[in-house]
Amino acid sequence: VNTERAIRHAIQERLPIVVVLNKVDRLITELKLPPTDAYFKLRHTLEAINDLISTFSTTAGGIKPVDPAAGNVCFASACDGWSFTLQSFAKLYVKLHGIPFDHLKLASRLWGDIYYHPDTRSFKRKPPESGGERSFVQFILEPLYKIYSQVIGEHKKSVEATLGELGVTLSNAAYRLNVRPLLRLACSSVFGSATGFTDMLVQHIPSAKDAAIKKIEHIYTGPQDSLVVETMKDCDPSGPLMVNVVKLYPKSDCSVFDAFGRVYSGTIQTGQTLRVLGEGYSPDDEEDMTVKEVTKLWVYQARYRIPISKAPAGSWVLIEGVDASIMKTATLCPLHMDEDVYIFRPLHFNTLSVVKTATEPLNPSELPKMVEGLRKISKSYPLAITKVEESGEHTILGTGEMYLDSIMKDLRELYSEVEVKVADPVVTFCETVQDSSSLKCFAETPNKKNKITMLAEPLEKGLAEDIENGVVSIDWPKRKLGDFFQTKYDWDLLAARSIWAFGPDKQGPNILLDDTLPTEVDKNLLNAVKDSIVQGFQWGAREGPLCDEPIRNVKFKILDATIAAEPLHRGGGQIIPTARRVAYSAFLMATPRLMEPVYYVEVLTPADCLSAIYTVISRRRGHVTADIPKPGTPAYIVKAFLPVIESFGFETDLRYHTQGQAFCLSVFDHWNIVPGDPLDKSIVLRPLEPAPVQHLAREFMVKTRRRKGMSDDVSANKFFDEAMMVELAQQAAELHQLM
Known part of the structure; x- marks a missing residue:
């Protein structure tokens, strides 16, 4: 693996x-x-x-x-x-x-x-x-x-x-x-x-100078024809300073961090004052920026630090004094530049943090210490995400049990030095749909001057992964984007050219389409509120209606829109919540389902333990995809898929059933639909009893909602307008008569 x-x-x-x-x-x-x-x-x-x-x-x-x-x-x-x-x-x-x-x-x-x-x-x-x-x-x-x-x-x-x-x-x-x-x-x-x-x-790894052109084209988010890019591609030590910080290393007392980064152009020196641009920085939104002074520089070699006074372009260097505002990665540049500076893009990983656990200090008065410790954890572990839920609990997300174990050990012993209680681990889910919406859903703004109609349907297979892996980007020119969707996914020209946004972010696995006709809708008015509708869609995609988890694999089409002519009546405060509400109602009418993360598991084992491994995996809703002998050795490799929520304690279980002879590695692989309907109210969940497989989606949804301090069920009134409810009731009555 x-x-x-x-x-x-x-x-x-x-x-x-x-x-x-x-x-x-x-x-x-x-x-x-x-x-x-x-x-x-x-x-x-x-x-x-x-x-x-x-x-x-x-x-x-x-x-x-x-x-x-x-x-x-x-x-x-x-x-x-x-x-x-x-x-x-x-x-x-x-x-x-x-x-x-x-x-x-x-x-x-x-x-x-x-x-x-x-x-x-x-x-x-x-x-x-x-x-x-x-x-x-x-x-x-x-x-x-x-x-x-x-x-x-x-x-x-x-x-x-x-x-x-x-x-x-x-x-x-x-x-x-x-x-x-x-x-x-x-x-x-x-x-x-x-x-x-x-x-x-x-012989085979190019030098910093030779590799610069390819590297900059790949990681710099700004335009490629600027002066800064020229100096970075030339690896010019006399150009403007540009440093990409990619990792933070704690000092021996764990109070502050040193930033490890690569100098792409210019020369960094001790005593220099720099701008530190965080991952949220852009020339339009300069909030994520601080000014810091470089106090010390080292060349970092294994366990040795060799102090230096300056480092030219092309070198990797450890920097003291700039870490306060950095969370994961950052861009360092001079205080005054003649042109706009963009950031180096954040690191991409080919796995996701899907396992989460909640923590609280044993002694409530030590909460500030723990919160400070969690900030340091977030800096120290590139894939760890720490956040505060709406219910007030502090959650940590990691890639698996071992990862969270290491985080908790560091939190207790290095970063906060307080005793911490931990909840049982759970996983993050996603929400998706299986069919097209059963009717066109509409919502009116609170001032009754605007109305948006939408439809939700599942995306084509493989498209969500393409967006996430950067195979296709929303920043491409309209024509290139249209051609991609036409050739690879057989979209018609009109749909392919009218993609508004991916969500919940630039590489999010959902798409918003403008499917309105110029004869029916005033396109100028619609484009005037485009940004607000996109914001509403992205907000909705970030936390879905079932249990506040991200939406995945859904295409939202705007079918019709009546927009007020006066700018006063179509402000963001009116449009954004309405766009989110109509996206939710379209989603709920399209057979919503929960998705769970699935691990790819590889087990190395002697031949006589195979049957025990099959038993352990199938008991946890997993399924084996292959077992092949490892050439040149007496061992076998068993490949399997295992739902992450069933993976807690899997390794211990495996060792117990094979007398410690089997060894396993697991990594996040894909999302899978959880069996059952999460909105089926006829299912009765009994406490302390495992739910049958067909009731799992309902169980996961209800338990997640309870954990987040929400009511047990999705209330229709919250997302459907009164007029929509009337229409739904009429449809139900007509169906009843037909029956």
């Missing part, structure tokens, strides 16, 4: 990919594979990685596959202190034999189905008639195996002879060492500890 997510993330961020195959020593010492089998195992691993790269790079494109012959694969054993690429190994042969030949040509022949023919001293695709191994096995794995077997066999004479052949002599004291340290010394003397790895990075 981790490799898959790392590759997907790298491709999303348009980063070059290199691979380190670590723990190669385990193929020799633990799995005891013969060299040929070890080669197939390594080749299979690389093929799997290339499959993932080709699957994910359909959207980004231009990502090179990994290939040892190209030099972007490194073989290593960190435990035994060695690493090499084919190129560094070929260099070793050049050095040993003292013959001046091109090591790169040799390296290109050391991978794949290529064999060495000693009689003609050439490499060919066909094996020699007398039989022989592939070049990788013969020239790389066999010497490696030889060193390992002789050192582990503790045969001093043969070890000396082999190392002598490879041009390495060890002192007598070295041979008195235990097996492990001797192995480490021998291997690192022959292959070099990090030479292969470093060579690979130098």
Whole structure:
């Protein structure tokens, strides 16, 4: 799972990919594979990685596959202190034999189905008639195996002879060492500890200057033709200062944080006064901005901090003194600029924080301390979200149980140092619809001068994910946006060109369409209130009518609108709440459903535990999608989907039923509709009894509403106008007569 997510993330961020195959020593010492089998195992691993790269790079494109012959694969054993690429190994042969030949040509022949023919001293695709191994096995794995077997066999004479052949002599004291340290010394003397790895990075990872153009196009939110962008793309140390802060590290006493960021242009110095622009900043809305002074700078290397006085463009630097207003990421720029500055976009993650828990201090008087601790948690954990619900409880959202566990440990011990009570974990839901609205829903503004009519229906499959992953953007020109929806989702030209907004934000999985006809509606008046209607739609999409959870996968169409001609009668205060109310009523008339988050779970297990795992997963409403043997090992990999709300205690349960032999990893994968109708009032929920599967949606909705301090049921009067209620009653009566 981790490799898959790392590759997907790298491709999303348009980063070059290199691979380190670590723990190669385990193929020799633990799995005891013969060299040929070890080669197939390594080749299979690389093929799997290339499959993932080709699957994910359909959207980004231009990502090179990994290939040892190209030099972007490194073989290593960190435990035994060695690493090499084919190129560094070929260099070793050049050095040993003292013959001046091109090591790169040799390296290109050391991978794949290529064999060495000693009689003609050439490499060919066909094996020699007398039989022989592939070049990788013969020239790389066999010497490696030889060193390992002789050192582990503790045969001093043969070890000396082999190392002598490879041009390495060890002192007598070295041979008195235990097996492990001797192995480490021998291997690192022959292959070099990090030479292969470093060579690979130098060759395949572009420098800050070379990568700047691609990077800026991807992460800078402003126009690409400004002066600032030019200096950032040139990585110019004398240009205006632009720094992208991406992470906050706490000081040892956890009272304040240091900001870690990349200088894209200009030079940052101690004592400099800067503007700190938060994630909510834009040239039109400058509220999220503070002015701070840089007090200290360091180069941050693992656990060491090297103090510096200035850092030019292209460097990563740790900054003290600017963290007070930063929550997750920030942009640092000079106080006075000749043109508008935009921010670097916030970080994107390929998982969501869907598990939440409520906290309160054991001693109520310590609430301010806990609130301060929660602010620090939000700074320290990039994916953690802390907020205060309307009911007054403080909630923390994280990606899973372990994540929340770490957060709570830090909250208690580092950031607030107070004893905290925690509620049982719950999950965030989404609200969606299954059909089109059964009738056109309308709502009038409080002053009775405006009326909006809307319809809700589900979005096409895959569209919500495309919007969230940035495959399509609302900022595109009208024509480009229209073409995307026409070609990929078969929308008609009119609908594709009349998209008003995505919601609840720019990358929200809902769409607002203007489906009115110019012959029926005055478009000028409608466009005058467009912003207000969009705001109402986005407010509604942020907290839906069922239980105040976000709406997902819904298309809202404006079918008709009567707007007052005088600007006084069509202000935001009239239009925004009305737009939200009509969106809600259209939503409730379209068979609303709850959606729950689902984990993708991968379980590593011996074959004899498979049946126990199936039982544990099916008991929790999960289903297994595949169980496949892991090549080259006696283990199996079980892949499954498991609703997040059923995942609490899953790992403990799994270990208990498999005597601790199975190991699982889970990550958020998708949203799924909860079985049952959340608005079915005939369902009776009995306390302390698990609800049957068909009643789950109702149970989740009612419990979520109770937790948020709302009434048990969605009241129709709140969202439907009187005229609408009358129309609904008439429809019901007509239906009754027909029956």
